[in-house]
Amino acid sequence: MGAMPESDIPEHVPPERVVEFDFYNDARIQKDIHDGLIALRSEAPGLFWTPFNGGHWVVLDTSAISTVLRTPKVFSSRQLQIPPRQNAPVMIPESLDPPEHLLYRRLMMSWFEPRQIAHLKSRVDHWTKHFVANVKDKGGCEFVEAVASRIPVTVFMEFVGFPLDRHEDFRSLIDGMFRSSSPEESQTYAMKIMGELQTLISARMDKREDDLLSRLIDADFEGRKLTFEELMSIGFLLFLAGLDTVTNAMSFGTRHLARYPDFQTQLRAHPERCAEAAEELLRRYTFPNLPRQVAKDTELDGVALKAGEMVLCVIAMAGLDESLNPNATDVRLDREKRNHFAFGYGGHTCLGRHLAKMELEAFYRHWLAEIPPFRIDSSKPPSGVRGGSVMGLSSLHLTWS
Ligand code: HEM
Incomplete structure (x- = not known):
């Protein structure tokens, strides 16, 4: 299981609720994240304490997660x-609680x-076609780098x-931040992105355009304008929330299509079902951990939780919950x-x-319209995985002829 857990088990945690699970780097998720989580669920209670990463609760049970x-x-x-993390920066609105949130x-x-966002549709189509066309004649690609990380940016x-x-500069900054190998490296990239954001906000304060940042600057917030710090916080959260997530969704979904040629055939015959397919693939391969x-001592699933303790909701388990989605590991378009x-x-x-x-629907539609039947390129190293709050594939080698 990699590193040894480093924290003591608090006295109030019942021994039968202790399971070793390192959500950044657990051996169970190294080969396949979702298979690993399913294996974890078969051996662990719906709520348990792990001594890894400072010690925290992990919630697998859907009703406890909700x-x-x-x-x-x-x-x-x-x-x-x-x-x-002490003095963690405020991320508006994600790290706020009611009523402020x-x-x-x-x-x-x-x-x-x-x-x-309807006006973005033609732009999403445009960029998707552009990046798909870039790889079409190559007979294969490393999909995460060549396509999935490019469209969302x-x-x-x-x-x-x-x-x-500045697309290429941005892409390399964002790539650097999400794929860096240490917190220090990731922080260096985060600072550079903050610098870019600062320059852009200053430019928009001088001259508005037809974009979200200009609307944020002019917005009335509780009878006043947003401060520069608030604009920075919102802008940076959008980077964190809106980029790597879409990349990972495309990567998990495309890996499924590469593994299951029948599903490819079905979707090629029914491009109008790409929106449904996108949703079904997100359900099957949900990847954020929340x-x-x-905030105050409480009880969950009959267990005492103390103020200050951290809780990790493994939200992938809801989509994989058999009582909510029969035959949950199957990807099917005909679910009721x-x-x-x-x-x-x-x-x-x-x-x-x-x-x-919108991005995912456009992606599956254009990808299947342009790229012939494709599969995983087994001559290349298998795709590595990343754990953490946003789990993902670090690479995905595809081939077609
Ligand atoms: C497939 C892609 C995406 C997935 C799976 C995803 C998932 C999530 C999840 C699970 C949360 C809840 C976080 C929490 O409860 O702590 C969240 C929040 C959020 N997401 Fe996304 N997201 C995606 C794409 C995007 C995009 C494209 C944007 C914007 C450009 C975005 C903006 C946000 C914002 C602003 C929040 C915070 C909402 C709040 O705190 O009220 N997300 N996202």
């Missing part, structure tokens, strides 16, 4: 790092609604208002109902979900 995510008074978002969320909500830059001629901090928490649950449910779905 209790945690819809009770912010008890399970706070103020601390979203495990192990907890709702004020910002209300302000931002309208700009993310389907009506408000461009769409995001247009949406927020970054100059597109941390919360216990599809239940998952891929975009979270409760007050912090993803604001960017309509944009994400």
Whole structure:
């Protein structure tokens, strides 16, 4: 299981609720994240304590996850790092609790609604076609680098208002931040991105354009304008929330298509079902893990949790819950109902979900229209995985002829 756990078990934790699980680097998830989580669920209680990463609770049970995510008074978002980080920067709106959270969320909500982002559709199509065309004649590619990490950056830059001629610079900064091998390296990239954001906000303060940042600058927030720090916080959160997530969704979904030629054939014959397929693939391969901090002593699933303790909700388990999605590991378009928490649950449910779905639908449609039947390139190293709060594939080698 890699490193030894480093923390003592608190006295109030019942011994039968202790399971060793390192969500950054657990041996169970090294080969396949979701198979590893299913294996974990078969051997661990729905709520357990792991001594790894400073010691924290892990929630696998769907009903306990929903209790945690819809009770912010008890399970706070103020601390979203495990192990907890002192003086962690405020991420508006994700690291706020009610009532403050709702004020910002209300302000931002309208700009993310389907009506408000509809104008991005032709741009999403344009960029998707562009990046798919770049690899089409090559007979194969490392998909994460060549496609999945490129589309979301461009769409995001247009949406927020970054100059597109800086696309390559941005992509390498973002890639550096999400794929760095140490917290220090990731912090260096984060600082550079903050620098870019600062320059852009200053430029938009001088001259508005038709973009999200200009709207944020002009917005009325509780009878005043947002401060520079608030604009920076919102802008940086959008980077964190809106880029790596879409990349990972595309990568897990495309790996499934590469592994299951029948599903490829089915979707090629019915491109109008790409939106449904995107949702089903997100359900099957949900990849964020959501941390919360216990704000006051409480009880969950008959177990005492103490103020200050960290809780990790493994939201992938909702989509893989057999009682909610029969034959949950099968990817099927004919499900009567599809239940998952891929975009979270409760007050912090993803604001960017309509944009994400637009990007994923466009991606599957264009990819299948342009790329002939493809499979995993077994001559290349198998795709490595990354654990943590946003789990993902570090590479995915595909081939076609
Ligand atoms: C497939 C892609 C995506 C997935 C799976 C995803 C998932 C999530 C999840 C699970 C949360 C809840 C976090 C929590 O409860 O702590 C969240 C929040 C959020 N997401 Fe996404 N997201 C995606 C794409 C995007 C995009 C494209 C954007 C915007 C450009 C975005 C913006 C946000 C924001 C602003 C929040 C915070 C909402 C709040 O705190 O009220 N997301 N996302």
